Amino acid sequence: xxxxxxxPDHKPKKIVLQVDTPDIDFSTAREIxxxxxxxxxxxxxxxxxxxxxxxxxxxxxxCGRDDRPPWVVFAESRGANLIVDINDGDFQFYFLLL
Numbered sequence: 001x002x003x004x005x006x007x008p009d010h011k012p013k014k015i016v017l018q019v020d021t022p023d024i025d026f027s028t029a030r031e032i033x034x035x036x037x038x039x040x041x042x043x044x045x046x047x048x049x050x051x052x053x054x055x056x057x058x059x060x061x062x063c064g065r066d067d068r069p070p071w072v073v074f075a076e077s078r079g080a081n082l083i084v085d086i087n088d089g090d091f092q093f094y095f096l097l098l
Contacts, residue, residue: 029091
């Protein structure tokens, strides 16, 4: 099942944030990402994420057969149209704007 946005197909928008909080953890980063999405005024669903500091990601599944990371393939295949990147890729969150 593929969930589709009502927005026209186009390259995902990207919000890039630099957070000065030393030792930022995943929960804090996720909340910052959600707040950034809320500021766009759109409803959104978090599809996948990656924590470069720990190597953790969601969903824990293999997607596709190409060389791209599974969290990217999963999100793109479900219509991700917004990426929130925190601290140069330390945390990445892929959203579907509805």
